[in-house]
Amino acid sequence: MEPTLAGAAGLAAILLLLPTGMPIAFVLMGVGLGGIWVLSGPEAALPVPARVLYETAAHYPFTLIPLFVFMGHLAGTAGVTRELYASFDVWLRRLPGGLALATLGASAGFAAVCGSSVAAAAAMGAVALPEMRRFGYSPRLATGVVAAGGTLSFLIPPSLGFVVYGMLTEQSIGKLLVAGILPGGLLCAAYGAVVFVWSLLFPRHAPARLPPSTAREKLRATKGIWQTALLFLLVMGGIYSGRINPTEAGGVGALGLLLLLACRRRLTWAAIAAALEEAGRVTVMVLFLVAGATVFSTFLALSTLPFRLSTAISLWGLSPWELLAVLTLLYVFLGCFLDSVSMMVLTLPVVFPLVAELGISPIWFGVFCVLMMEAGLITPPVGLNVYAIAGVAAPVPPGEIFKGTLPFLAAVLVAAIVLTAFPGLALLLPEMMGR
DSSP states (O other), X not given: OOHHHHHHHHHHHHHHHGGGTOOHHHHHHHHHHHHHHHHHOHHHHTHHHHHHHHHHHHOGGGGHHHHHHHHHHHHHHXXXXXXXXXXHHHHHTTSTTHHHHHHHHHHHHHHTTOOOHHHHHHHHHHHHHHHHHHTXXXXXXXXXXXXXXXXXXXXXXXXXXXXXXXXXXXXOHHHXXXXXXXXXXXXXXXXXXXXXXXXXXXXXXXXXXOOOOOHHHHHHHGGGTHHHHHHHHHHHHHHHHTSXXXXXXXXXXXXXXXXHHHHXXXXXXXXXXXXXXXXXXXXXXXXXXXXXXXXXXXXXXXXTHHHHHHHHHHHHTOOHHHHHHHHHHHHHHHTTTSOHHHHHHHHHHHHXXXXXXXXXXXXXXXXXXXXXXXHHXXXXXXXXXXXXXXXXXXXXXXXXXXXXXXXXXHHHHHHHHHHHHOTHHHHHHHHHTTO
């Protein structure tokens, strides 16, 4: 079979297999293995999956994933989310939608120690939803802000999204993590603007106006933030200064969290065991997804399809911004059916060579890509964050939660436009690293 035709047939096979419910990792690996077999024969194809699985697991940066997941799960079970929420509540309660704004602030703080958005949404939902329900917040606003706030953990470092992107594209994970800091703040501000305007336009959705806090209460509330801020500075400060690499920073962060919780007598063997179990589960899932994407990328490279697509785009005269607009529509569409990591491993083998051909910064595109993956976390009908809080939010149906996330989905798209117009938001800090 002609190589380019084989590559096109492989893409068609993936589109046909995805609706069957087969795990995406096995779809990618199976199609990639079959394609290599067709193009190079069984002797070249059969060793590839085993070799790729071993090389992926042995890849030094891969150890970041269990460390980041361990940190996030342990922090959630130790009550870090509750302390963050109480602290931001004291500071923001007098503003329109104050409890929802406190939820966003706590979500951003929790993102600094948790790289899993689904875990962050579930942990924050258990804390924030009962409070907003008690003070009369509408189910649509309350659940929407929790689901959207959880997406911040996919952008604000430490982030699993940047680790997976860095492994698939062979980019500096340290620079990617640092690049997510300012865009993460931008997205949090965009979410806050949505809550503020929503509360002003529809005051019945956020009726509570709590009494103002005293200066002493505000000062006392900062104690719920200091440990999270310390861990964030320890991890990201070490990476930014160049004193430690990202993998070492993950180990330092995990050890620092253990010591902090032990000193405060909040560390239990049950919490450690649960965090280790979750870290193992997520790590194995990501291992097979990345390995499957790598096998599929090997097949695509043999088929020369990415090269031919890059050449075609050059002939069409497509500008970088036009390509980004097409990719935005593609990712919003895929978000209706796939989870964020699956979208990334499915599309990057084809998309990244096109982006590189047009001269777009791979670090900047990493932030853009992760931002689009965040949109998928709250896009109906498969948004994982929505289903993560559906149990906590019962009896609120998932359809009502999705309605609550739509304004925040618009905020993600606005943030993507701002990031495109001002690429320095993502590139400023990475360019200054180690100076």
